[in-house]
Amino acid sequence: MSGTRLTRPNPLPGSNGVAFGPDGRLYVAQFLAGRISAVDLGSGDVEIVVPEGGPVQSPDDLAFGADGSMYITDLVPGRVWRRDPGGEFQLVTEELRLPNGITCVGDRLFVNEMRPGGRVVELTGGTVRVLADGLAMGNAMQLGPDGCLYYPHMLTGQVFRVPLDGGAPELVAEEVHEPVAVRFDRGGVLHVLSRGAAGIVTRIDGSGDRSLLTSGVVGLDNAAFDAENRMFVSSYASGGLAELHPDGRIRQVVEPGFGGPYGVTVDLGGRVHAGDHYRLASPDPSGGVRTDELLIFTHGVVADGELLHLTSQYGQVSTYDPATGESRLRANGLARPMGIAVRADGALVVAEADAGRVVAIDSADEVSVLAEGLDHPVDVALDPSDRVYFSDDHRGGVFRIEDGDAVPIATELGAPQGLAVRGDEVFTVETTHGRLRAISLSTGESRIEATDLAVAPPPAEPRALFADGMPGAPIPFAGLAVGPDGAVYLAAEGIVRFQV
Template identity: 65%
Template sequence: MTGFHARPLTRPAPLRGSNGVAFGPDRRLYVAQFLAGEISAVDLATGDVEVIVPAGGPVQAPDDLAFGADGSMYITDLVPGRVWRRRPDGTFTLVTDRVRLPNGIAFAGDRLFVNEMIPHGRLLELGAGEPSVLTGELAMGNAMQLGPDGRLYYPHMLTGEVFRIPPDGGTPELVASDVPEPVAVRFDRAGTLLVLSRGAAGVITRIDLFGTGARTLLTTGLPGLDNAAFDTENRMYVSSFAGGGIAEVHPDGRAREVAPRGFAGPYGVTVDLGGTVHTADHYRITEPRDDDVTTTELLPFAHGIAADGDLLHLTSQYGQVRTYDRGTRTVRTRAGGLDQPLGIAVRADGTLLVAEAGAGRVLTVDAGDEVAELATGLGRPVDVTADGEGRWYVSDEERGAVYRLDGEPAVVVADLVAPQGIVVAGGRLYVAETGKGRVVAVELATGETRVVLELPANPTPARDFPALHAHGLPGVPRPFAGLAAGPGGSLYLTSGGTVVHLTPAEHP
């Protein structure tokens, strides 16, 4: 039994998703990272990234931030529904926990405002005591800013509109409609309004609001734009919730990378018949190659993935099984209401097998989208796969085992620590044993087990806690390692913020 050489297809990104951005007193660009649970500072001259607020502290899901006059950082903690103040000495104070999915945050002088990223959300002023409501019925608010006219500007993400309102309240005024997928409202230093799109093309709508009213569309090619900030020279820097990183956007729409983009996860991985690698990367489906990550489609909450001709079958930890058709670029929902479905595989007849981790089951979804149980009573099933004879296997992270699903589940290998991704290739069952940071192989004919790869320590480990839910919207997904077979006896593993290509050791 041979070992493997490991080669990352991409470099792990220093920013695992990038959301709210704001310049700090030290002139560095501070970046909230919702998925990583961190806040980092980027030196725009060098691209160096320093973690300022690490994961594991009081802030769980930072999504936007702003700085007060004294240098304190104010942070919207999206999923728990909190707003924090971080003083220059690094200490935290809870500003409020009486908001629902707070996202956009802005100052008007020394007055602090936030809005809620939910349907029928509110725009609130925060001070002592209860938040004061300026207005309600926001159709999912997001990044907002005080305009040159002294009014607060904010997007309605669900309706493609931008509104403004005086800081003392009143009737919101519609500023712009038919804006493509607005996610953030920003003014440059000349007073021009720019509205970022969260779509795949990375569109920015420039509006000469206080002049001719003319609109210009800039196409950056950066999928999943999230936020922007302007430096003292009026240079525009943007973040991406989908790919992370920071880029400078020139007035003509050209983008220059400052901090490199990468994966938000990745989670599941699959290889199609043509040898193309596909990953499920939470906000999108991707193809990693040549030290880059290409977005196939923005598809929120993609976690497990299995290739099937032109189809990509996907799970979401938030309960769905979907099929994406690459030819028509359409999505079909196959099942819903499940309890943390993770791994997914497909039979020759098109039937899907799904590891429903939260319910301890393996399910089948047939061509007519009928859902049935294949196995029950498991601990925490994570992944499913088949051998060349059509026998099915499931990894059970909680019980440290992999089972064969012939009637009652039969143990194939036990005494593992957090087995997750599995795949059968060349008569061997390969298992990503994440609790020990290695890949093990099991000879299915003899039961012989051997470690074939020890993985290097992950310098930026993903947080390991259950998926959060709040106010009917999903939060941070639980990480897991995917494993897939490729051409020539190779394997692909999602680990350490990248996809690792494993080639048999006797091959170059």
Template identity: 70%
Template structure:
């Protein structure tokens, strides 16, 4: 196998998805990273990022955070349904595990409040003993804050509304309706309510509740806003669940990057006939911009993990059970299959048939143009990816069995065995390429002779960690990472690895 040159198509980002943010006692901005399972601190003056709560600690899926008067950090651990207290000495205490998908969190003096990101959720005060219910019926709560009037403000994500309630309970009061996809409420130092939108345009709705009553919109262009914090100079810093990073957002819409944005994954990768690279990035379909190193959002399409290009169509899988087709020309989505068990890799046959690796069920499925689903192979361990050669022969990688199989009338025949966690696969010019994620290398198999060669990769794929359930309380949890592989024009291969896409070309290739 010829040696390969690997080139990153995007800049590395230290915050692969950024969620709740809050200023700590040391003046740094602390950022919860749900997908990464980490909490980091950002120095706004230098842009330096330090991981302060690593992924191997007790917190599994941090989504929001707040600081108490003594400097303790309180964390909502979304998927396991826990709330943690991280003491100033970096030790942890479990506050409660009796909350369904806790998300928004706020400290008011010595009182701690959280809400639940579920339909019909509750807003709770946490302390000794059972949580106190302030109110129920939240249409998916999220980031909340104490207002200048002493009330607690929170969004209803499902209904586009913002409510407030006294901290000691009472009847919630609607303060803003018809708000664009609200995800977080924040007040600037002047007391103006700022409601962040989770949509593609990055809209912030400003409501001067205690002054003129005026309502204005700011369109930032920052896809997937998640949360915000204001410093002592009233500067606004925002996070993005889709693109990560931390960005200063000026009142006139100008932005300044503090911590670079990038991919939340990425997961699967594909290349269309025009050579455009697309990746499935959990919350969106995205494109790397080389040589700038930026990432652009093709479309916010939540829970995308596998991807295959087919003209104007992008076929997508979600680990939460769906197969969908997105039409780039019409920007419409068609559901092809539902209720599957962790579908991952996807590819398209010459006749338009979709073939999907259903990892959780150990099967390979075919979905025809009429959305009829049939089995191509069963009895596999954990099939991760599929690929087809020029003769219409299908291949599947089995991560659990360490084998890549050729499907011969439904019978899996080993082509490459004794591999350590094979994931993404691609076929081109009579060679089968395999991303062997255990040792971090690319394996090439000559399908005619069986000759095998390997190339070590400068950056391996993200290592799987012990994750909570993919679903909790009926809602999606943390997906399992995997390395996608795709063949591009010429001798190019594209591999998702360590928060970026690697462009692999022969060493002598320009």
């Protein structure tokens, strides 16, 4: 059977650094997707130029040298790469910690580090020359009309500049709203992008006068100006690419969308909620995606009355109240918690993938182990009797927990991930085969409900979860949920609804 797609696929999941290439296209680094794409600004066509699975793991920013080479900061492994015009890669350095902002000035290459105590450096022939240190998390930077490098301090709301050949850094602006990138237009006006929910851009002219532009682009990340002084902006939160006009109007060149897939849930009112790494999001009636709240590192999600319970693959489980915007931390330090469900007594049941455990978190936030010694539990679900089921995408099965033991319900499946119970059946997504399977809980018989789903099996070698304390890219997982009307919802390049 075919499903109804509630949201459009996202051609640019997680758009970060942007730079114009020699061919006139705008190149986009995609940290979450682990790839680099090129966008034709006239047609909006997107071509993947550097696919995932190659030497570059987590591209965050890029720049082009005078000879047409692309230089890339690979954030979490701490590497800087050169991709020559022929498409071959050379490692420039791996001596930096969390390199992010990058720019070329003629044949010279400059990079900064996104960490407390970071540096601005010049890379020459494999050597590192420090221009400035003590950065409070650097990010996208650019040469100014005065010949100095301008860069943000993300943690302190400041912008600094430093001469290319060294000297004391100088404070340019402070009390700037959540600065993430600095860019100059063709007239020399400094634009400082905010990473917050309102999409604020602070303009600072040569006299230091400021004006604010509220774009509405959630989670601005970077910008580039073309020869006609048109400004194009990226969003780490929703992806896509937009032209931002001086009066605040937006023209979407590439429509935004989900960055996942991750977890999905449906509340009692029938509203769909998805965990989308940097935010909670939901489908809108036009087939697009609405950002409900910037909630950094949200992956698993389950509705519980008026509340939402969330997991972050970086170790946290929390409860979020959409009415008040308040979050309560329920557990910390877990080993990649992913799927989550709620028992009748209010306890949270969580798949702790990297620990090979399924755990419960009670109302007092005490963590207890329901089963351990598992391979890689990804999602959990409960039947009407509150029995716990989990999917294991490494072991290829769906299991029920009985007295701490994993009892197989279905085996020899293709990397099952998302899990949801409806009546006497449990549904799961076989990511290896791209299909939705229903399994009878009483007989074990199963059937295929849908095929050719836009899901992918887990990576053979997941990217590093942490480096220098900085979270790396999470593992995508295809979440499943059952709505109040009995429909099954799948997170797969957006949200798909199946009336099974």
